[in-house]
Amino acid sequence: MNKIAITGVNKQDRMILTQALSYLTGYDIVRQTTYSIQAIKYGWNNELINCNRQELFLYAIASFTERIKTEQQCKQYISNGSVFNELADMEAIVDLFVCGKREKKEQQFMIAGMKRIITEYAVKEYDCTIHIRNDQKSNNISLINIDNKLEELIENCEKVYRINKESVVTDILGKIILNPKVSPQSALERAKQDVVK
Numbered sequence: 001m002n003k004i005a006i007t008g009v010n011k012q013d014r015m016i017l018t019q020a021l022s023y024l025t026g027y028d029i030v031r032q033t034t035y036s037i038q039a040i041k042y043g044w045n046n047e048l049i050n051c052n053r054q055e056l057f058l059y060a061i062a063s064f065t066e067r068i069k070t071e072q073q074c075k076q077y078i079s080n081g082s083v084f085n086e087l088a089d090m091e092a093i094v095d096l097f098v099c100g101k102r103e104k105k106e107q108q109f110m111i112a113g114m115k116r117i118i119t120e121y122a123v124k125e126y127d128c129t130i131h132i133r134n135d136q137k138s139n140n141i142s143l144i145n146i147d148n149k150l151e152e153l154i155e156n157c158e159k160v161y162r163i164n165k166e167s168v169v170t171d172i173l174g175k176i177i178l179n180p181k182v183s184p185q186s187a188l189e190r191a192k193q194d195v196v197k
Contacts, residue, residue: 001127001128001159001176001177002027002075002076002077002127003071003076003077003079003125003126003127003128004021004025004027004077004078004079004126004127004128004129004130004176005078005079005082005083005084005122005126005128005129005130005157006018006021006078006079006080006081006082006129006130006131006132007081007082007084007085007088007129007130007131007132007150007153007154008085008131008132008133008134008147008150008163009132009134009143009146009147009150010132010134012195012196013132014080014081014132015080015191015195016188016191016192016195016196017130017132017163017169017191018078018080018191019190019191019194019195020169020173020184020187020188020190020191021078021173021176021177021187022078022191023181023182023186023187023190023191024173024177024180024181024182024184024187025076025078025177025180025181026181027074027076027077027078028074028076028077028078029077029078029079029080030067030070030071030074030077030078030079030080031080031081032063032067032080032081032085032086033063033066033067035048035059038059038062038063039059041062042058042062044058044059048089048093049093051093053094053097053103053107056090056093056094057090057110057114059086059090060086060087060089060090060114061114063086064083064086064087064114064117064118064121067079067082067083068083068121071125079126082122082126082129083118083121083122084118084122084150084153084154085150087114087115087118087149087153088146088149088150088153089146090111091111091146091149092142092145092146092149093142094107094111095145096142115153118153119153119156122153122154122157123156123157123158126157127158127159128158128159128160128161128176129154129157129159129160129161130160130161130162130163130172130176131150131151131154131160131161131162131163132163132164133147133162133163133164134146134147135164135165161175161176169184169188170183170184170185170188171184173187173188
């Protein structure tokens, strides 16, 4: 597998898994452009949660196009966040907006179009998708909503691996990467040290 996408709501878990896969394969990492960088670049609201609809749609589109440009320059990579995460974040926040029927219909139409484009790209581009499920015992509706949207987005991908608290991550890594540069256990430990420090 040459192009691996990582999804999940927990950014630290995604970073650890992405780094471990990079150690296993020697592939470059395509990192997610943080919202704060996009906000400065385009003059948007400082916090993603406080954005209006237009800013959210522009953020998802800008992040998607930046990611495509970067991914197309690499033959082999691990995509942290993948094209799905920005869309799921945007969708979860847009769901919180109170608006009239016409605006709601317009939102749904725009989201459906973005989903179609992003899903088509992901299905063609990624050889494998690894989803880190949200297992946190939390009443945070937003995290649960984002996780559900990610699950919905990746259902059309060909090879999907799901990781939860009961998963033995090293076993899953061993199945995905056939000729690792180091052992899955070593890669995971080294990634945890790098990310958590």
